[in-house]
Amino acid sequence: MRHTVVVLGAAIAALLMPATDGHQLAPAITSTTVELPSGDALFPGGANADAINNNCLACHSADMVLNQPALSRSAWDAEVHKMIKAYKAPIDESDVSAIVDYLASTKGTN
């Protein structure tokens, strides 16, 4: 009984399908606009945050860094070098001190 219903259903579906004559119309491709939430995308602090904003947002968010525990200046220095060595962050050595300054004053222990 169930088998008959399935076969009948398939036959009706086949009848209802629009006839294709060998070629199908390509779907129209249209542009659309997406509003992304703005969020706290950047490290706050204006010009003092330029170096860290320019170097530290390619792989993770500012929040991810700012939510870490406060560290000493030397620990932040080691952290920045870990990003460069372990994770191959393309950070210019001349930007490192400005980044460490920012981290030590924003999330520092001393």
Ligand code: HEC
């Ligand atoms: C090339 C990609 C990349 C860049 C650029 C980068 N990081 Fe990271 N960072 C990572 C990865 C990968 C992790 C570890 C995995 C994770 O937690 O997402 C990480 C983790 C961290 C952590 C968490 C603690 C830890 O050691 O895991 C801190 C803090 C951090 N990064 C700070 C920075 C700062 C500051 C900069 C800029 C100097 C920076 N990152 C730039 C890839 C990067």
